[in-house]
Amino acid sequence: MDWGMANRINRIIRPDTGRTLMFAVDHGYFMGPTTGLEKLDETVTPLLPYADSLMLTRGALRYYVSPKIDTPIILRVSGGTSILNKQMLHEGIVAGIEDAIRLNVAAVAFSIMVGADYERDTLLAFTEVIDMAERYGIPTLAVTAVGKELVRDAKYLSLASRIAAELGARIVKTYFCDGFEQVIQSCPVPVVIAGGKKIPEREALEMAYQAVQTGASGVDMGRNIFQADSPIAMVQAVRSIVQDDSNVDKAFQLYNDLK
Ligand code: 5RP
Numbered sequence: 001m002d003w004g005m006a007n008r009i010n011r012i013i014r015p016d017t018g019r020t021l022m023f024a025v026d027h028g029y030f031m032g033p034t035t036g037l038e039k040l041d042e043t044v045t046p047l048l049p050y051a052d053s054l055m056l057t058r059g060a061l062r063y064y065v066s067p068k069i070d071t072p073i074i075l076r077v078s079g080g081t082s083i084l085n086k087q088m089l090h091e092g093i094v095a096g097i098e099d100a101i102r103l104n105v106a107a108v109a110f111s112i113m114v115g116a117d118y119e120r121d122t123l124l125a126f127t128e129v130i131d132m133a134e135r136y137g138i139p140t141l142a143v144t145a146v147g148k149e150l151v152r153d154a155k156y157l158s159l160a161s162r163i164a165a166e167l168g169a170r171i172v173k174t175y176f177c178d179g180f181e182q183v184i185q186s187c188p189v190p191v192v193i194a195g196g197k198k199i200p201e202r203e204a205l206e207m208a209y210q211a212v213q214t215g216a217s218g219v220d221m222g223r224n225i226f227q228a229d230s231p232i233a234m235v236q237a238v239r240s241i242v243q244d245d246s247n248v249d250k251a252f253q254l255y256n257d258l259k
Contacts, residue, residue: 093125096132162186212241
């Protein structure tokens with residue numbers, strides 16, 4: 001693997017643990033001022049010391065994040081439809097590779113819509129992004145399985161994750177499910193899980209625990225951190241599971257103590 005590519009991946013997934021806590025705050029690109037991110041800087045800044053990387057759009061990065069930080073950035077480069085649009089599962093490229101380089105990002109993220117009406121468009125745009133990003137040693141994170149109508153079972157998530165990896169993704173983001181080992185075993189690149197809609201804190205910790213114990217390389221979690229009763233306590237509790245191998249009881253205790 002090219003040095004730059006390897007270095008960027010090692011900045012995202014810690015080589016000493018093989019794990020990562022990606023903090024996702026990219027929701028605004030299709031959800032607008034998402035609850036908890038209205039003033040993105042106020043939410044994100046105190047949590048940054050506990051995140052191994054920060055996933056967001058180029059607008060949010062420029063407007064809300066200081067260039068003095070050294071947290072690796074994962075830049076959302078897909079979009080084009082919003083939650084108000086019935087065809088919201090139809091994303092294209094919304095940020096070019098030159099801007100990704102200018103912003104000094106560690107990776108770019110693109111959503112693929114496997115099984116949706118516009119599957120082909122998103123897969124072809126995804127490979128365009130991969131070709132451009134690989135030219136400069138920038139890894140592409142594939143975001144899979146976004147969409148309310150999808151049945152997020154092991155069969156579907158394995159299929160979407162494997163397609164993403166075969167097309168050239170360096171990291172795959174998917175959802176936790178029953179039989180998650182099938183997803184891990186059939187995907188040749190590191191897999192991280194999204195948190196999804198806000199659920200009770202203990203359940204979110206349980207999900208993160210089950211995912212990493214089954215072989216996930218970590219989480220790319222957003223709402224279950226920044227919409228928690230105490231985001232600063234939650235990010236540390238999730239971190240204890242991902243990076244310190246805490247069990248759920250210990251992590252939940254930590255959450256309550258810090259909260
Ligand atoms: C959907 C996304 C998100 O915007 C986000 O990164 C998901 O994080 P979470 O589900 O944990 O809030 O990837 O396209």
